[in-house]
């Protein structure tokens with residue numbers, strides 16, 4: 001069953017532009033004009049398991065996942 005997925009944000013102050021998220025889920029994680037990652041909610045959304053993997057592999061821990069406003073432990 002698919003429920004409401006994680007809410008995803010990028011802490012742009014912490015992003016180091018490594019690009020792993022953008023490579024893993026292009027169109028959902030995108031670089032802004034300063035090559036800092038951001039989320040395009042209209043982009044193709046990975047499932048929650050993939051989001052968890054992507055967030056865990058962000059080298060700077062900039063990706064935040066929450067569910068119903070509660071932070072998800074990475």
Ligand code: SF4
Pocket residue numbers: 010014015016017018019020021022029036037057058059060061062063
């Ligand atoms: S993986 Fe992390 S550091 Fe790299 S671009 Fe994405 S948010 Fe930024």
